[in-house]
Amino acid sequence: MxxxxxxxxxxxxxxxxxxxxxxxxxxxxxxxxxxxxxxxxxxxxxxxxxxxxxxxxxxxxxxxxxxxxxxxxxxxxxxxxxxxxxxxxxxxxxxxxxxxxxxxxxxxxxxxxxxxxxxxxxxxxxxxxxxxxxxxxxxxxxxxxxxxxxxxxxxxxxxxxxxxxxxxxxxxxxxxxxxxxxxxxxxxxxxxxxxxxxxxxxxxxxxxxxxxxxxxxxxxxxxxxxxxxxxxxxxxxxxxxxxxxxxxxxxxxxxxxxxxxxxxxxxxxxxxxxxxxxxxxxxxxxxxxxxxxxxxxxxKECRSEDDTLTADVESASEVLPSHGQVTLQVEVIKSNGAASVFSINVPKGSSLFEALNLLQDKQTGFTFKTEDSLWGAFLSVLNDEQARQTDRRYWHVSSDGTSLTQGIKDYKIDSAQRITIKNTGY
Ligand code: B12
The missing domain is CATH 1.50.10.20 (Glycosyltransferase)
Structure with a gap:
């Protein structure tokens, strides 16, 4: 059977x-x-x-x-x-x-x-x-x-x-x-x-x-x-x-x-x-x-269940060190429409989160904060402005005009691009 x-x-x-x-x-x-x-x-x-x-x-x-x-x-x-x-x-x-x-x-x-x-x-x-x-x-x-x-x-x-x-x-x-x-x-x-x-x-x-x-x-x-x-x-x-x-x-x-x-x-x-x-x-x-x-x-009854799954050690995936730097432009558009643009060179393959951290460390006036969620780090504050769920606003992130389909920790920077982070209502 x-x-x-x-x-x-x-x-x-x-x-x-x-x-x-x-x-x-x-x-x-x-x-x-x-x-x-x-x-x-x-x-x-x-x-x-x-x-x-x-x-x-x-x-x-x-x-x-x-x-x-x-x-x-x-x-x-x-x-x-x-x-x-x-x-x-x-x-x-x-x-x-x-x-x-x-x-x-x-x-x-x-x-x-x-x-x-x-x-x-x-x-x-x-x-x-x-x-x-x-x-x-x-x-x-x-x-x-x-x-x-x-x-x-x-x-x-x-x-x-x-x-x-x-x-x-x-x-x-x-x-x-x-x-x-x-x-x-x-x-x-x-x-x-x-x-x-x-x-x-x-x-x-x-x-x-x-x-x-x-x-x-x-x-x-x-x-x-x-x-x-x-x-x-x-x-x-x-x-x-x-x-x-x-x-x-x-x-x-x-x-x-x-x-x-x-x-x-x-x-x-x-x-x-x-x-x-x-x-x-x-x-x-x-x-x-x-x-x-x-x-x-x-x-679901949870009776006579299989018990054979093992975690196994993760096979070391071949991550080839990526060489070189790429230039990233970061445009921040606040809720009043005021825009500021920052520029930074980051190692190719960095996550957007790593890139934003580098930019913050450069002390060019760019700052950001995140909140934890089940999906990972959710961008909540930029340059001292918070986009709040209670006000039905969030920081929308796009790359060269295309909306990102991943969060800032998962999205990788593989080429030069302009990231726009806009305080948006929903
Ligand atoms: C509702 C929703 C939103 C709302 C959340 C606020 C609200 N109150 O409605 C808004 C519109 C703000 C939103 C924004 C974004 N979202 Co959204 N969102 C969802 C959705 C439909 C439900 C989330 C939820 O309520 N889960 C239930 C609760 C129990 O789980 P939770 O983790 O506690 O929920 C919170 C987080 O999920 C957080 N959140 C929502 N979206 C995202 C995205 C990321 C990357 C992170 C880290 C957190 C996060 O907001 C939730 C409420 O507080 C999911 C769909 C799904 N499949 O999960 C997509 C989803 C999670 N979102 C997604 C994306 C891509 C985004 C954005 C990155 C889009 C963008 N280009 O800007 C932004 C986040 C940018 C940022 N600031 O960091 C993707 C994530 C895919 C991935 N691999 O990471 C999903 C899966 C949709 C999809 N199929 O593409 N989102």
Missing amino acids: ITLLIVSTFLALAAGKPCASASDHEALLQSLNKQLLRSVDTQDNLPNPSVHIALRLSTQHNLDKENQHLNRLKKEFHEDIEKSLRNGELVVGRLALYILALRSSCHDLTSLHLNHNEVNEFLLTHLKKEMEEEKQNIAFSQRPKTNYYQYSLGILALCVSRVRVSTHVSHKLIHAVEHGQIKHGESLCIDSHAMAGMALQCLKNEGTSVKDDAELDKALVTIKQKLLDSKRADGHMGNEFSTGLAVQALLAMGVEMEECGTAVEALRADIRKGTYHNPMAASQVLPALHQQSYLHLKS
């Missing part, structure tokens, strides 16, 4: 993908799985719930390491959420991911509380409350305090944990889908549509009552169409970093793996190129390659 299952899985994966054999696919999948397992060994950063979910949705496991990571989440990540609550920060998305991570390890959710204002609350009770606040915010200002990606994650976490989602909360998401309100900066956000798709599909599968069943079905059709329409000539849906989530959502919505063949091939090509070296990026891609979506967490 199991053999039959494996053979049919291989056949499904091999379908519609001329460039990879089933064994090639397995090897790539395993390399990404091992890379994620190695990432949880690093103790410098907070444990990442998204990485935990991806490890738990994989076929191969290292149960010891996964347990250690779960314990770190329950301590360090849990405390970090409580710290955010004390600082009055928004926690919807991180709390939802944490709940999904606990669910992925079949952990009893009622055994954990959040301590806030000297009150102990169940995680799910607190999430429900925050979702109510988000819903109110949408009612008053047509958007959540966080964003629709996190709002969808919230619905998904409640639904997967079999907690009823209020019809008002789900209606706000359905309405946003139908009115094209789900954006990333100025452009259509494929990642958020994928997350919304999984959240709404979960409600449909659970038979959760919604304001209007026909409206829910219409929103699901809209999302599916937007995801399919986002396919580029190279197979990506949206970009390299949204394709994994888009495939997950399409699978959750009942699309066959064969229909995602070109997207899966694009993901495989990215893995070969090392595009997903950021653990957060890898964590959103791996489930899709396993033909899993976050919806599978609902029925």
Whole structure:
């Protein structure tokens, strides 16, 4: 039976993908799985719930390491959420991911509380409350305090944990889908549509009552169409970093793996190129390659699991020392439109973060600060001006007019270029 299952899985994966054999696919999948397992060994950063979910949705496991990571989440990540609550920060998305991570390890959710204002609350009770606040915010200002990606994650976490989602909360998401309100900066956000798709599909599968069943079905059709329409000539849906989530959502919505063949091939090509070296990026891609979506967490039982995955020592990738310097122009455009341009020579192959540090050290008047997030360093302050989420502003980064698709620590400077960092509203 199991053999039959494996053979049919291989056949499904091999379908519609001329460039990879089933064994090639397995090897790539395993390399990404091992890379994620190695990432949880690093103790410098907070444990990442998204990485935990991806490890738990994989076929191969290292149960010891996964347990250690779960314990770190329950301590360090849990405390970090409580710290955010004390600082009055928004926690919807991180709390939802944490709940999904606990669910992925079949952990009893009622055994954990959040301590806030000297009150102990169940995680799910607190999430429900925050979702109510988000819903109110949408009612008053047509958007959540966080964003629709996190709002969808919230619905998904409640639904997967079999907690009823209020019809008002789900209606706000359905309405946003139908009115094209789900954006990333100025452009259509494929990642958020994928997350919304999984959240709404979960409600449909659970038979959760919604304001209007026909409206829910219409929103699901809209999302599916937007995801399919986002396919580029190279197979990506949206970009390299949204394709994994888009495939997950399409699978959750009942699309066959064969229909995602070109997207899966694009993901495989990215893995070969090392595009997903950021653990957060890898964590959103791996489930899709396993033909899993976050919806599978609902029925996860954690019984008789494989325990054969080893981290292996990372094969020393041949990083050839790059020679020479390149000239970088850094243009900063503040919220009042005032622009200043700085110039610096940096070693070829530096990250933008390293380049900005060099520029700061030169004491030319350029300064910057970052904030930590699950994706890494988020640029928050430049030349003493902060672009705040509470004001719905951020520092948008582009190179020679093209928006960067990576953060400042991941983006590498390989040639002379002009980086524009602009305080932008969204
Ligand atoms: C919403 C969102 C934004 C919002 C965040 C604020 C808000 N309240 O809405 C805004 C519009 C500001 C934004 C900006 C950017 N974003 Co954005 N963003 C997202 C999105 C859709 C959801 C993030 C989220 O809420 N996650 C849930 C919570 C639980 O996780 P979190 O880590 O705590 O969330 C925070 C961080 O993710 C942070 N954040 C958002 N984007 C980025 C990007 C980077 C590189 C970093 C380090 C942090 C970061 O803001 C979140 C809210 O505080 C993701 C999609 C995805 N697949 O994850 C893309 C995504 C993370 N963003 C991306 C990018 C490229 C950017 C920009 C670099 C775009 C640009 N050219 O300027 C900038 C960041 C520039 C900077 N200042 O450093 C990429 C990152 C890919 C990568 N390999 O690094 C993603 C995956 C989208 C994509 N498919 O291309 N983003």
